[in-house]
Amino acid sequence: MSDDFTENKPKLPSHIAYSVETGNDDKDHWQKIGAAWPAKDGGLSLQLNALPIDGKIALRSREELERMRAERQQTQKQDMNPEQ
Numbered sequence: 001m002s003d004d005f006t007e008n009k010p011k012l013p014s015h016i017a018y019s020v021e022t023g024n025d026d027k028d029h030w031q032k033i034g035a036a037w038p039a040k041d042g043g044l045s046l047q048l049n050a051l052p053i054d055g056k057i058a059l060r061s062r063e064e065l066e067r068m069r070a071e072r073q074q075t076q077k078q079d080m081n082p083e084q
Helices: 004-008 062-080
Strands: 015-022 028-038 044-048 058-061
Touching (some): 058 062
Antiparallel strands (some): 015 058
């Protein structure tokens, strides 16, 4: 069985879907629950593997995630090599 969604979507999604919960340590814990691909009409087609308990989904673009990852790595490098 095939459908338009799976036949036409690019290999990599444009967005990643997360469930975000605040833990006992007061830190946010992000759990990947799905992904989204551009649709022909300009919207997004969302495929979820799980549903969040609170009903809230954080949707982040791959570009935004890559930028955030690079910033985090830069911060970690600075923390490891503080200026004297």
